[in-house]
Amino acid sequence: MPELLIELFSEEIPARMQARGASDRERLVCEALAPLNPRDATTFAGPRRIALSVTVDATVPGATVEERGPRESAPEKALAGFMRKHGVERDALALENGFWVLRRTIAPVAAGQQIADVLPGLLRRFPWPKSMRWGVGSAFTWVRPLRRIVCILDGEVVDFTLAEGEDNGHGLRSGNLTEGHRFTAPGAFAVSSTKDWLDGLRTRQVEPDAAARRTLVAEGVARLAGEEGLNVAADPGLIDEVAGLTEWPVPFLGRIDDEFMSLPPEVMQVSMRVNQRYFALRNSDGSAAPRFAFVANLLPSDGGSLTIAGNERVLRARFADARHFWDLDRATRLAERVPALDRIVFHAALGSQGTRVQRIERLAGILAGMTGADETQARRAALLCKADLTTGMVGEFPELQGIMGAYYARHDREDDAVADAIGAHYMPRGPHDDVPTAPVSVAVALADKIDMLVAFFAAGEKPGGSGDPYALRRAALGVIRIIRENGLRLDLARVFWEAAQGLPEELRLAPDLDILPEFVADRLRVQLRGEGARHDILAAVSVGNTDTDIVRLLARASAIADMLATEDGRNMLAATKRAANILRIEDRKDGPHEGAPNPALYTQPEERELAGELEKTIPAVEQAIAQERYADAMRDVAALRPALDRFFELVTVNDNDPAVRANRLRLLSELRRMTVLIADFSQIEG
Secondary structure (H helix, E strand, O other), X not given: OOEXXXXXXXXXXXXXXXXXXXXXXXXXXXXXXXXXXXXXEEEEEEOOXXXXXXXXXXXXXXXXXXXXXXXXXXXXXXXXXHHHHHOOOHHHEEEEOXXXXXXXXXXXXXXXXXXXXXXXXXXXXXXXXXXXOOOOOOOOOEOOOEEEEXXXXXXXXXXXXXXXXXXXXXXXXXXXXXXOOOOOOOOEEEOXXXXXXXXXXXXXXXXXXXXXXXXXXXXXXXXXXHHOOOEEOOOHHHHHHHHHHOOOOEEEEEEOOXXXXXXXXXXXXXXXXXXXXXXXXXXXXXXXXXXXXXXXXXXXXXXXXXXXXXXXXXXXXXXXXXXXXXXXHOOOOHHXXXXXXXXXXXXXXXXXXXXXXXHXXXXXXXXXXXXXXXXXXXXXXXXXOOHHHHOHHHHHOHHHOOHHHHXXXXXXXXXXXXXXXXXHOOOOOOOOOOOOOOHXXXXXXXXXXXXXXXXXXXXXXXXXXXXXXXXXXHHHHHHHHHHHHHOOOOOHHHHHHHHHOOOOHHHOOOHHHHHHHHHHHHHHHHHHHXXXXXXHHHHHHHOXXXXXXXXXXXXXXXXXXXXXXXXXXXXHHHHHHHHHHHHHXXXXXXXXXXXXXXXXXXXXXXXXXXXXXXXXXXXXHHHHHXXXXXXXXXXXXXXXXXXXXXXXXXXXXXXXXXXXXXXXXXXXXXXXXXXXXHXXXXXXXX
């Protein structure tokens, strides 16, 4: 089968757009060439090119297309319109079963022709997140100026142009010429296949495969660090970015001057990463090493000595700036910076950062009593937690919010618990970040996130669809993780109410606050789904349940899951669903069928047996749930299975005697009343 190679060669593509561009290219080309049955697609992405290699059929098969037109008896105008639509005369039509029918034979189309027909339009509508215009004479845009198009099918060029009418398409026409490394192998060379293209590029110091470049970066840096007994600070995002900036990655190590080693390691790492895309190195004990790694885009002729010296010189200037901020910031105590927060707007409806700090301080004091934290320390940490926003270091590197606050707090001789809480109050910053565990840190981190949720919901800024400009979903997941991983017993509805009392009076009863508990519950279900847990059971526990104690809800859900893992539990679920379905149907007719059943109306021993079991089980379940002995409650419920099985096997609920029927429905209603204490079993799958 013919092999199709398409390469789009341009000026430097931003690293963050390369993978998405290659993926979109594969999807769009395969959709456009669907008649050619594309398969075995391989994508390539790099700083100056995205490419696709795919196997296609040699032709689009011919076909006979049939379309039925108007009836024979239809007005002449209807027939004329049908012929005009298809550009045919009457003799091209045939009468069949009272209808005019058009049959048209479509000739086979060669793959090259099909490709040439669809690619220009595809390139003109390519969905780059941001595109640019260049030159004159064309409205064609690309992520960066497009210079060459390689399009080869089975060794031959598929000829097409991007010109369209008076638009010259920048003079771009497909061909078989590409280019190697900009500096070490300049100039064009011809290719005839994907293998020829790959071999030619690698010979000219270009690695077109993004995964291979990533491996070269990660393993090369780690190897050089390991030779000196050092480790590379984990930073997968930086590895991806550097792989997207280099066509021929060559790693080197540089040295950091001793005068800068007293800087906080986080400052050194962020400065190296943000400004220069350097890798921070660590000693075996985790401390910052006086070395750094970087990746060049070629192998210098001198082995790299000048390159290393130049990068060391650049880093020296960067660290000198960081040293300036470090020394200047410590000259002013954090506590003295708090008033400056009044001049930083947080949100138009919610006031300044200073106002927000007052809310967090108040809420942290309340949460301290619920989390076992020292209230004085919690309030002090909350008061100071945003003060580093006014520092030069955080102004230069916003990624260091909280981290720098902790350093400055220790410099000011604040309590260790206070400094730790300031440093941890943004945690967890992401799904793989740790959560705070020290009581003061937990109280302040929860206060920060809960204030975010309550304040923005009250201001009408709840997330909608995929939009979440204030990262409230992340804040909710942070609250959930802190509670779960610390086993905190919090009534979130009460905490949300307490937080709302710190808002401006006109926002304290905002209607969106009522949906905040369900928003958090939905995030909890999302988290459980991601963990592979039974989120449907949590949904069943939550229906009609005003309990917002996450630990208690999860304990109940876990007990139900354990019960349903047994045969008795599964059969019990089926029986309770059957009872609920019967009641739903019969209640529509003449219900509700509630109230205690009359023992005198029992006519079969199976009724009496089930009634007796329920009479013992319902109080036991109620007591177990009240005492949070959920496993005991589930065991008592599962024990009903034999009596329920015999009841449904031998008893006809809809008896001919209306009184007996109503009494049996009331008996099932007792079962439903008991199961509702546990969960809405209809929500559980299976």
